[in-house]
Amino acid sequence: MKALRNPYTVVLVLAAIVVAIPFIVSTTFYLRIAALVFIFSLAVVGLNLLMGFAGQVSLGHAGFFGIGAYAVAVGPTHLGVPSWVALLAGAAIAGLLAFLVGRPILKLKGHYLAVATLGLGILIAMVFTNEARFTGGPDGMPVPRLELFGWRARTPIAWYWMSGVTLVIGALIAVNLIESPTGRAFRAVHDSETAARTLGIDVSRYKLIAFVLSAVYAAVAGAYLALFDALVTPVTAGFLRSIEFVTMAVIGGLGSIFGGVVGAAVLVLLPQVLTKFHDYEHVMLGLLMMVFMIFLPAGIVPSLARLIGRKS
Amino acid sequence: MSALAVEGVAIAFGGVTAVAGVSLAVQPGEIFAIIGPNGAGKTTLFNIIAGIYAPARGRVMLGGEDVTGFAPHLLARRGLSRTFQNLQIFFRMTAAENVMVGRHLHEKRGLLPHLFALPSALRQNRETRQKAEELLAFVGLSTLADQPAGTMPYGALKRLEIARALATEPKVLLLDEPAAGCNPVETEEVDTVIQKVAASGVTVVLVEHDMKLVMKISSRIHVLDQGRTLAEGTAAQVRANADVVKVYLGAHA
Numbered sequence: 147m148k149a150l151r152n153p154y155t156v157v158l159v160l161a162a163i164v165v166a167i168p169f170i171v172s173t174t175f176y177l178r179i180a181a182l183v184f185i186f187s188l189a190v191v192g193l194n195l196l197m198g199f200a201g202q203v204s205l206g207h208a209g210f211f212g213i214g215a216y217a218v219a220v221g222p223t224h225l226g227v228p229s230w231v232a233l234l235a236g237a238a239i240a241g242l243l244a245f246l247v248g249r250p251i252l253k254l255k256g257h258y259l260a261v262a263t264l265g266l267g268i269l270i271a272m273v274f275t276n277e278a279r280f281t282g283g284p285d286g287m288p289v290p291r292l293e294l295f296g297w298r299a300r301t302p303i304a305w306y307w308m309s310g311v312t313l314v315i316g317a318l319i320a321v322n323l324i325e326s327p328t329g330r331a332f333r334a335v336h337d338s339e340t341a342a343r344t345l346g347i348d349v350s351r352y353k354l355i356a357f358v359l360s361a362v363y364a365a366v367a368g369a370y371l372a373l374f375d376a377l378v379t380p381v382t383a384g385f386l387r388s389i390e391f392v393t394m395a396v397i398g399g400l401g402s403i404f405g406g407v408v409g410a411a412v413l414v415l416l417p418q419v420l421t422k423f424h425d426y427e428h429v430m431l432g433l434l435m436m437v438f439m440i441f442l443p444a445g446i447v448p449s450l451a452r453l454i455g456r457k458s
Numbered sequence: 459m460s461a462l463a464v465e466g467v468a469i470a471f472g473g474v475t476a477v478a479g480v481s482l483a484v485q486p487g488e489i490f491a492i493i494g495p496n497g498a499g500k501t502t503l504f505n506i507i508a509g510i511y512a513p514a515r516g517r518v519m520l521g522g523e524d525v526t527g528f529a530p531h532l533l534a535r536r537g538l539s540r541t542f543q544n545l546q547i548f549f550r551m552t553a554a555e556n557v558m559v560g561r562h563l564h565e566k567r568g569l570l571p572h573l574f575a576l577p578s579a580l581r582q583n584r585e586t587r588q589k590a591e592e593l594l595a596f597v598g599l600s601t602l603a604d605q606p607a608g609t610m611p612y613g614a615l616k617r618l619e620i621a622r623a624l625a626t627e628p629k630v631l632l633l634d635e636p637a638a639g640c641n642p643v644e645t646e647e648v649d650t651v652i653q654k655v656a657a658s659g660v661t662v663v664l665v666e667h668d669m670k671l672v673m674k675i676s677s678r679i680h681v682l683d684q685g686r687t688l689a690e691g692t693a694a695q696v697r698a699n700a701d702v703v704k705v706y707l708g709a710h711a
Contacts, residue, residue, distance in 0.1 A: 151604075319573050326572035326579055327565040327586070334548050334559045341546035344508075345626055346534035346563040355569065401550070 153325055156404045157318045164310035168303070178302040179418065183411045184309035185370045188316045190394045190406035192363020195320055197392070198401035199329065200356035201336030202252060203260045206267025207391050210240040210361040212274055212383020214368030219289040219378045220280050229292040233369040240365035241358050248357040252350060264385070271383040286379030289372045305374045312370065316363060317403050323359075324403075332356055364391075397438050399445025408446050412438075459522050461486040461661040462538075462630050467506055467516030468685075476502040478685040479516065484630070489652065489662045491672045494682035495705065500665045501543075501634070503682065507663070508540050508632055509533045521629060535563060537629035541619040543638050543665075549608040553599055553618055556607055557590035560625025593621040597651050613644030617651055624655065631655060633664035637671050649675055673697065 167180050189211055196202050217236025221227045227235070251262045274281050281287060292299040299308060323329045331352045334342040339349050372378040381387070390413060398409020416434060420427045442449035460483040468479045477499040484490040494500050505511045507518055512527035519525070520536055528536075539560075548556050565586060571579040594600050597617040602610055607618065616636060623631055636652065637645040649671055656662050656677075666672050672679060673693040681688040681702050689699045696702055 322575040322579075323572055325583065326575070327562060327567060327582075328569060328572045330551070330555060330559045331562060333551055333555075334562075337548040337550055338546040340530075341542070341548065341622075342559070343530040344534060344540055344546075345560050345622065346531050347559070348531060 153321050154318075157314060157321055159404065160317050160407065161314045164307075164314060167310075168306065174302040177306045179414060181302060181306045181309045181374060182371075183407070183414045184306075184313040185367050185374065186391075186394060186410040186414060187407040188309070188313050188370070189364045189367035189391055190398070190410050191313070191316050191320050191403055192360040192367070193391050193395050194360075194400065194403065194406045195323065195332065195363070196356045196360040197395055198399075198406075199324060199336060200332040200353055202353055202356060203256070203392075204263040204357070204360070205260050205385075205388050205392060206263035206265070206270070207360065207364045208383050208385070208387035209267040209270030210244065210364035211368035211371075211387060211391075212270055212378075212380070213240040213243070214365030214370075215289075215372035215378045215382045216274055216281060217365070218292075218369045218372050219287050222290045223287065224280055229290060229373060230294060233366065233373075236369050237362045237365040240361045244358045244361035245354065248354045249350075252353040252357060264388070267383070267388045268385055271380050271385065274383050275380045281380075284380060286377060286382075289376050289378055291376065292373045299373070305370075309370055309374070312366070313407070316366075317407075320403055328352070328355060393435065397435065397445060399447040399449070402445065402447045402451075405445050405447035412446070460484055460519070461488075461521060462507070462663060463519040464503070464507065465517045465519065467503065467513045467518065469502060469506060469511055469513045469515075475685050477506065477513070477682075480682065480685070480687055481516075482680050482687070482690065484661055484663055486629075486661050487656060487659055488677045489656045489664070489675050491676040491679045492663070492665045492682060493667075493669075493672055493679060494688070497684070498682040499685040500682055502685075504632065504634055504665045508538075508634075534626055534628075537627070538632065539623040539626045539628035539630075540632035541616075541623050541634055541636060543634040545612075545615050545619060547607045547615050547618060550606070552604050552606055553594060553610065553614075554587065554590045554603040556618055557593050557621050557625050558586050560593075560622040561586045561589055563626055590621075590625065593624055594618075596624070596654065597621040598647065613640050613647060616640060616644065616648055620648075620651055620655065624660070628660060630661045630663060633662060633666075635666055636664060637666060637668045645671055 193207055196204055214236040218229050218232045221232025221235060222229050247266055254262050275284055299305060331347050334347060335349050335352050342349055368382065394409035394413050395406055397412055399405025416431055420430045423430050438446065462484040464480060464482050466479050466481055467477055469477050480503060492500050492503060506513050509528050509530045517524055517526045520538055523536065525533060525536060548559060565582055591603060594603050597620055599614055599617055602614060636648050640648060645668060652662055653675055676693060678690065678692060679696045680690045681696060683705045688705060689696055689702050
């Protein structure tokens with residue numbers, strides 16, 4: 147039980163899963179799907195810092211995801227910078243935008259913040275759709291392959307390891323943060339802003355830090371997806387994608403790093419499994435999501451942890 | 459110099475005067491109680507001192523500095539901390555983590571060491587944890603350190619809030635009805651903690667309904683009625699004051 151309570155256990159478990167999967171499944175089809183799960187997980191781990199720990203909702207994170215994705219498309223294609231530089235620049239731009247927009251937006255609470263972030267996400271997606279000269283407009287544009295020291299990342303197995311290792315590092319950084327004074331300030335703001343202020347916590351500063359960090363996580367994940375797919379369209383940055391991120395975070399369990407990964411896995415894998423149901427695929431998906439929330443209201447991981455805790 | 463002084467403070471809400479020119483001075487190391495019947499303005503006065511309301515007139519002085527209208531986080535930096543009548547606990551965190559949040563102002567807040575868990579950040583975390591354990595022992599909650607606060611009994615949470623407020627190393631500790639909702643045993647426990655806090659050199663100012671508790675532990679008592687000072691003095695003096703008996707205690711007789 148003690149190991150379960152150690153916050154770093156989740157990082158070790160994730161690392162073990164990343165290493166183990168290629169031994170269990172070997173077809174590139176499954177490794178491709180696993181890589182997708184890792185990439186979405188990375189974005190959700192970041193979003194969880196904002197929603198699960200600092201308690202601030204965002205319905206616009208696909209916007210930041212899209213900034214990362216278009217950075218690795220536009221940078222090498224139009225500006226001639228290497229993909230990895232474009233990736234870092236995309237993360238920096240997303241962080242900077244979150245910093246600038248976060249100040250005024252994070253004064254809002256609850257539903258109002260939800261609508262404001264929704265607007266931000268839609269705005270970013272519109273820029274990608276309309277600036278057709280640079281972005282290819284609604285059809286999107288191809289993304290040049292990532293090249294590192296003369297090595298080209300093109301096979302699914304390469305992307306499996308890249309995204310898996312990045313996810314483990316992302317989770318490690320998130321856990322470090324949660325267990326630090328900054329993370330405690332996030333959680334304090336979530337539970338009682340009044341009490342947090344009384345203890346000298348600058349509430350708006352910590353909301354902003356969480357917003358910026360989650361935007362950077364989303365941008366890196368977006369860049370990975372674009373490089374992996376070798377294609378980017380405005381759908382990457384779209385409204386539905388934002389909703390998908392929030393759904394992954396909530397279904398897996400807000401405030402649980404492992405929950406974010408489980409939520410991403412469920413939402414990537416379920417549609418694959420449900421293709422059997424043909425026309426009823428989306429109905430089944432919707433129904434299953436409702437069933438998850440009814441029976442595991444705190445999200446899959448926290449609810450199951452509580453059930454197991456009660457039995458032992 | 460007084461640890462905390464209120465000078466001619468007044469505030470009105472929509473034409474209704476809640477506090478009408480109250481002055482008081484609390485000496486370092488005192489346990490100073492503010493009492494009064496319902497609607498006397500105790501909570502309003504408390505909120506003015508705690509930086510929730512800015513008074514229309516008058517000043518609040520903290521250790522000789524004018525802090526009138528300062529926001530709570532600025533007051534915390536100047537050595538004023540508080541607890542809440544209806545608990546404001548971080549319910550999703552453990553007891554120890556609640557107190558660790560109270561160390562916020564004494565911790566280095568640079569982001570990079572936190573993100574990468576650098577040795578300096580880990581050392582600081584150990585120190586903060588150590589300090590939190592000491593404070594939990596001080597309020598008698600050592601055994602509950604790693605319990606989620608949401609699962610702790612009410613009386614324990616009252617003491618947890620005091621430990622968390624003490625973690626900021628305040629010069630003045632404001633307690634908003636520390637015994638509200640407590641049973642006699644819990645009240646006794648809170649009472650012991652308050653006396654230990656004062657003995658450690660922290661000035662305590664409290665608003666409280668429980669007369670037995672107030673009379674027992676306060677060095678001085680300030681009685682409010684309808685937004686004005688009715689009397690001030692030791693428990694014996696206040697108890698012997700005819701106005702107080704009539705307006706306050708008489709109301710219950």
